[in-house]
Amino acid sequence: MVPDAGTNYSYVKSYKVNVPVAPDTSITNMNLYTDGANGMGTGITWNIGDEQPATYVQATGTEGTTGNIITTVYSGTITGVTDFFGYTDGSEYSVTLTANSGTGIYTNVIGMQIYVASTASKGAKSAETFVLEWDEV
Numbered sequence: 001m002v003p004d005a006g007t008n009y010s011y012v013k014s015y016k017v018n019v020p021v022a023p024d025t026s027i028t029n030m031n032l033y034t035d036g037a038n039g040m041g042t043g044i045t046w047n048i049g050d051e052q053p054a055t056y057v058q059a060t061g062t063e064g065t066t067g068n069i070i071t072t073v074y075s076g077t078i079t080g081v082t083d084f085f086g087y088t089d090g091s092e093y094s095v096t097l098t099a100n101s102g103t104g105i106y107t108n109v110i111g112m113q114i115y116v117a118s119t120a121s122k123g124a125k126s127a128e129t130f131v132l133e134w135d136e137v
Contacts, residue, residue, distance in 0.1 A: 001065060002043075002120045010114040011059040011067035012074070017095070017107040023136045026100040030107065030134040031092035038085045039128060043120030046128065048084040049111035052096045053077035056109050070113045078111055084130070092133075 001008055019027065038046065049070055057074050061067030070078055087093040099106050 002116055002122050003066075003118050005118050007118070008066035008116045009061070009069055010116075011061055012057075012070045013112045014056050014059070015107075015110040015112070016056070016105050017110075017132070019099075019103055019106050022103050023101065025137045027097065027106060028100055028135045028137070030095040030097055030132070032084075032095060032110070032130055032132050033087045033089050033092040034085050034128070034130050036085055036088040038083075039126040040114075041121055041125060043117035044125065045115040045117075046084045047081035047113050047115060048087070048093060049074065049078035049109075050080040050082055051078050052108035052110055054098075054108050067113065070111050074109075074111055081113070084112065089131070095132075 017030065032048075038044070040046070047070065053074055055077075057077075059067055059073055067073075070081060084093070095107050095110060097106055098108060
């Protein structure tokens with residue numbers, strides 16, 4: 001929701017990568033990146049947590065208005081954020097692996113959040129995508 005003043009936040013989206021089929025030997029070098037172009041418009045920022053905590057935390061906020069900021073939700077484990085559109089092919093966000101063979105959860109929590117400032121325009125926004133890549137041997 002675009003606020004009349006200040007900034008609203010989406011609920012924090014938390015991801016862990018699950019590998020349902022074991023690789024031949026291992027998975028390494030996992031990275032995320034975008035095309036570098038924010039198509040959502042002025043006043044909207046897609047942020048990713050600078051750290052990847054081991055434990056998931058339930059997102060909090062005021063339903064229908066704003067989520068709580070990611071550094072509050074993950075207090076002490078995510079201390080800062082970076083504009084996710086700054087991560088592009090060749091300058092990726094490195095994902096910390098907790099496992100590299102077998103099946104199951106392979107990563108710590110990857111936290112993302114959208115910030116919406118009062119300068120954002122109302123209405124539908126263009127879809128955005130990101131790439132998750134890894135090496136498998």
